[in-house]
Amino acid sequence: MGYQRHVTAVRAFFQILCLTRWKPSKKNNKRKGEPVKQTGSHSISFSSRITIMSLRTFTSRFVRAYTPARVAPFAFTRAIATKRYTKEHEWISVEDNVGTIGITDYAQKSLGDVVFVEIPSPGQAIARKEQLGAVESVKAASDIYSPVSGDIIEANETLDQEPSLINSSPEQDGWLAKVQLSDPSELESLLDESAYQAHCESSEDH
Amino acid sequence: MLRRLECLGASNLLGKATKTASLLCRRPMPVFSRVYRSYSTGLPPTENVECFISTHTDPFVNLAIEDHLFKTTDPEKYILYLWRNKPCVVVGRNQNPFKECNLQYMEENNIPLVRRRSGGGTVYHDMGNSIYTIFMPRTAFTRDANAELVARALHQLDIPAYINSRHDIAVDGFKVSGSAYKLTNQRAYHHGTMLIDTDVDKLRGALKVNKDRLVTKGVASVPSPVTNLRSYSYTIDHQQFCEAVIEEFLYTHNDNKPVEPTVFSKDDISHLPEGVIKSRDELTSWDWIYGQTPEFTHDFEMEMSWGTVTAFIRSRHGRVTEASLTSTVSEAQEVMVIAALEEALKGCKYSPQGIEDARAKIEQNIPGLINSSNRNLVTDLCHKLQLTL
Numbered sequence: 001m002g003y004q005r006h007v008t009a010v011r012a013f014f015q016i017l018c019l020t021r022w023k024p025s026k027k028n029n030k031r032k033g034e035p036v037k038q039t040g041s042h043s044i045s046f047s048s049r050i051t052i053m054s055l056r057t058f059t060s061r062f063v064r065a066y067t068p069a070r071v072a073p074f075a076f077t078r079a080i081a082t083k084r085y086t087k088e089h090e091w092i093s094v095e096d097n098v099g100t101i102g103i104t105d106y107a108q109k110s111l112g113d114v115v116f117v118e119i120p121s122p123g124q125a126i127a128r129k130e131q132l133g134a135v136e137s138v139k140a141a142s143d144i145y146s147p148v149s150g151d152i153i154e155a156n157e158t159l160d161q162e163p164s165l166i167n168s169s170p171e172q173d174g175w176l177a178k179v180q181l182s183d184p185s186e187l188e189s190l191l192d193e194s195a196y197q198a199h200c201e202s203s204e205d206h
Numbered sequence: 207m208l209r210r211l212e213c214l215g216a217s218n219l220l221g222k223a224t225k226t227a228s229l230l231c232r233r234p235m236p237v238f239s240r241v242y243r244s245y246s247t248g249l250p251p252t253e254n255v256e257c258f259i260s261t262h263t264d265p266f267v268n269l270a271i272e273d274h275l276f277k278t279t280d281p282e283k284y285i286l287y288l289w290r291n292k293p294c295v296v297v298g299r300n301q302n303p304f305k306e307c308n309l310q311y312m313e314e315n316n317i318p319l320v321r322r323r324s325g326g327g328t329v330y331h332d333m334g335n336s337i338y339t340i341f342m343p344r345t346a347f348t349r350d351a352n353a354e355l356v357a358r359a360l361h362q363l364d365i366p367a368y369i370n371s372r373h374d375i376a377v378d379g380f381k382v383s384g385s386a387y388k389l390t391n392q393r394a395y396h397h398g399t400m401l402i403d404t405d406v407d408k409l410r411g412a413l414k415v416n417k418d419r420l421v422t423k424g425v426a427s428v429p430s431p432v433t434n435l436r437s438y439s440y441t442i443d444h445q446q447f448c449e450a451v452i453e454e455f456l457y458t459h460n461d462n463k464p465v466e467p468t469v470f471s472k473d474d475i476s477h478l479p480e481g482v483i484k485s486r487d488e489l490t491s492w493d494w495i496y497g498q499t500p501e502f503t504h505d506f507e508m509e510m511s512w513g514t515v516t517a518f519i520r521s522r523h524g525r526v527t528e529a530s531l532t533s534t535v536s537e538a539q540e541v542m543v544i545a546a547l548e549e550a551l552k553g554c555k556y557s558p559q560g561i562e563d564a565r566a567k568i569e570q571n572i573p574g575l576i577n578s579s580n581r582n583l584v585t586d587l588c589h590k591l592q593l594t595l
Contacts (some may be wrong), residue, residue: 076487115425116300116325116500129391136300137423139349140387140394141325160423160501203345 072139078179084187085196086147091171094187099148100131104168106200112139114166120177126152128186133176136168144176148186154178211227226390255450255460257467260285265320265331266290267478268385270485271470272339272397273323281392284459285341288448288467293332293405295412298386302330302424302499304417304556304595311411321495324397326386327427330412332432334403336447340396349373353385355397359454363446365438372428375400380433400447403436423501433507496524496555508590512583515544517591521556528552535583543580546572547587558592 081095089107092099108114116136126132132146133155155177159165165174181187191199256276260268268289279285294317295307298345303309303319306328312319340352353369360367360375371377375383375398385398410434435442456462470478488494511532520528529551531544543593552569554560565588566577576584 025578116423118300136298137324140347140389141299141323142389143391145391 025194082187082191084147084190085199086145087199088145089200090144090147092187092190094148094181094184097181097184098153099150099179099181100175101145101146101148101177101179102133103170104196105170107173108167108170110167111135111137111142111150114163115135117159117163117176119157119159120152122152122154122177124152125182126150128181131171135163146177147190148179148181148183150179150182152177153180216228218539221457253460253465254463255456255461255467256284256285257318257455259448259467259468260287260289260470262294262470262475263290263333263472265294265296265318266486266489266553267475267482268337269320269322269489270482272395272437273485274479274481275281275339276388276390276393276395279341282343283341284455286452287339287341288336288451289339290333290336291331293317293330293408294320295328295330296322297324298412299323299498300325300425300500301329301427302420302422302502303496303505304429304499305415305420305422305424305502308411308415310593311414315408317408317412319495320489321498324388324395325387325425327384329384329399329424330404330409331399332404332408334401334405334436336400336402336444337396337401338451342394342396344389344392344394346395346397347387347389349396352396353383353398354530355454355458356383356400356451359447359450360435361485362450362454363439363442364433365442370374372430372487374430377433377435381430382433382435386429395469395583401432402433402442402444402447403434406432406434417504419506420502420504422500424500424502426449458584491551492524492555494541496557499556501525506594506595508551508587510583510586512540512586512589515587515590518557519551519556524556526551526554526556526560531572537579539577539580542582543568543575543584545585546575547584556595558595561588561591564588 059125078175081093083091083093085091085104089104089110091104092101094100103111114135114137118134118136120133126146126149128147128149129145131143132152134141134143136142156175159174159176168174236413245407251266256279258271260271262268262271268291271289272287275285280471293315295312297303297306297319299322301321303321305321309319309325311317329335338356340355342352350369350373353373353375357367357369360377365377367375367377367382370381373385374381382398383398385396387396413429416482452467456465491497497520501520501522503518503520505516508515508517515533517529517532518528518530519526529548531548533541533544535541535544546568547564550564550571551560554564565576565584
C-alpha cells in the first residue's frame with residue numbers, strides 16, 4: 001500500500017511539473033489548489049484539465065474513499081510462506097504444510113565454494129535434527145540437518161549439476177529438499193528472521 | 207631424551223608387545239591394562255584433552271575407530287588420534303575412484319580401495335605414512351590451526367615445515383601432508399597424512415590415471431608434487447613423529463600437562479567396541495566403496511582385430527544405467543550379440559566383474575546367442591572392456 005502511494009505521489013509530482021510550463025487560462029481565473037467545479041456549458045482549457053487531473057491524483061493520497069484498484073497488499077503476500085531459521089544456519093520456508101529447506105547465506109559464506117552436494121532421496125521419513133544431506137566445499141565436508149520432522153517429498157536435483165547454486169542463491173534456487181511436515185508445532189521452536197540475525201551477529205565467523 | 211631412554215629400558219621388562227606403546231608415551235605403560243574396554247568403563251577423564259593411538263594397520267578398522275571416537279567422545283574436548291595403514295588408496299567421500307586411481311594396478315599389487323567419510327582428494331597410504339586426526343568443537347574449527355600445530359611438531363624434529371597456500375604442510379616447496387575435514391553439528395575433525403618414508407613408486411603407480419573422457423560430477427583431486435620427510439631427516443620415523451605431535455598437542459591444548467594415551471592394540475581385535483565393528487562393516491561394503499560414486503559418463507573407443515567399437519556408458523551409484531556399443535562389424539550374429547551385451551550391461555556393476563556378469567546374463571537368458579561364430583568376438587570385447595573401464 002505504501003508503494004502505491006509512492007507511485008501516486010511521484011505521478012502527481014511530474015504532472016505538476018508539466019503544469020508549471022502552462023500559463024493558467026484567463027478564462028477560469030482560478031488559483032492553484034482550489035478544486036474546480038466543472039459545468040457543462042463552459043469549455044475547460046487544456047491547462048485546467050491538467051490541473052484537475054493532477055489535483056485528483058494528489059488528493060487521492062489523502063482521500064481514502066477514492067482509492068485506485070490495487071493488487072493484494074504486500075503484507076498479505078508475505079503471510080503465505082513462513083520462514084524460520086535454526087542456530088545451525090539452516091532455513092525452512094513453509095507453505096501449505098510443505099517446508100522447503102536449505103542453508104543460509106551465512107553458512108555458505110563460511111563453507112566456501114561448494115563442489116558437491118549430497119541430496120536426500122525422496123520418499124523417506126526424516127526426524128528433526130537428523131541428517132538430511134551434506135555439502136562438500138573446498139573447505140570441508142559438512143552435514144546438514146533437518147529442522148523439522150516429516151517425509152521428504154522432493155530433492156533439488158539441479159544441485160547435482162550445479163552445486164555452486166548453494167553459493168550463488170542459497171536461500172532461493174539453492175534449496176536442498178522439500179519436506180511434508182508431520183508436526184507443524186516444531187516451527188515454533190525455531191528462530192524468526194530477527195532472532196537469527198542476532199544469533200549470526202553474536203557468533204564468530206570461521 | 208632421558209625420558210625416552212627410560213621408556214626404552216622399561217619396555218624391555220614389559221615385553222615386546224608394549225614396546226610401541228611405551229615408546230610413544232611419557233611413562234612406560236603396560237598395554238593390557240589399557241585395552242579399549244577400560245576406555246568405556248574406566249574413570250571419567252578429568253583432562254580437557256584425550257590422546258588415542260592405534261597399532262592396527264587395517265585401514266577399515268582405523269577409519270572405523272576414528273568414526274567411533276568422533277561420535278562417542280565429548281564434543282567439547284580436543285582429541286588427538288594417531289594411526290597408520292598398510293598399503294591402500296583412500297578416496298574422499300564424494301570422489302570417483304574410476305577417475306582418481308588406477309584400479310588395475312591396485313588389483314595387481316594387492317592394494318585395497320577405501321572410501322573415507324571426510325571430503326577432499328585421493329591419497330596413498332602405507333606404513334611410511336603416518337596419519338593424525340584432531341577432533342575439536344565446531345566453533346573452534348579452522349583449517350590452519352592444526353596444520354600449524356603439526357608443523358611446529360616437525361620443527362622440534364629439525365624439519366623446516368611450513369603451511370602453503372592450499373593449507374597443506376610443505377617442506378622445500380614439496381607437499382608432505384594432505385588434509386581433509388569434516389564438520390557436523392557440534393564438532394569438527396581435521397585429519398591429515400604425513401609422508402615419512404612412503405614408497406613413491408607405488409604411490410605414482412596407484413594414483414596415475416589417464417581417463418580424460420570419463421566425465422564425473424564427483425570431487426576432483428588436486429595433484430601436487432610430494433616428498434618424504436626421510437629426505438630431510440635420517441632418523442625420523444612413525445614413533446618420533448607421534449611423540450612430537452603428542453608433545454606439541456599437549457603443549458597447545460593442555461598447558462603441557464602430560465596425558466597417557468589410550469592404545470587400540472592390534473593384538474586385541476576382539477575387544478573393539480560394537481560401534482567400531484559396525485562402522486568397519488559399512489566401510490568395507492561394496493555399497494559404500496563403489497555405490498557412493500557420483501554419477502559419471504565414460505566414452506571410449508576400442509580397436510579390435512575384427513573392427514572398432516565405440517562405447518558410451520553412463521553410471522550411477524557404481525552401476526551401469528545406460529550403455530551404448532556401436533561397432534564396425536556387419537555380420538548379423540556379431541551385431542546381435544553386441545546389441546545383447548549392450549542391453550545386458552544395464553544394472554551390472556561398473557567393474558570387470560560386472561562385465562562378466564553381463565556375459566553370464568546373456569548366456570542364461572538367451573542361450574545359443576553366443577555360439578562358435580561369435581564366441582571369440584565376445585571374449586575379446588569383454589576382455590578389452592575390462593581393461594578400459
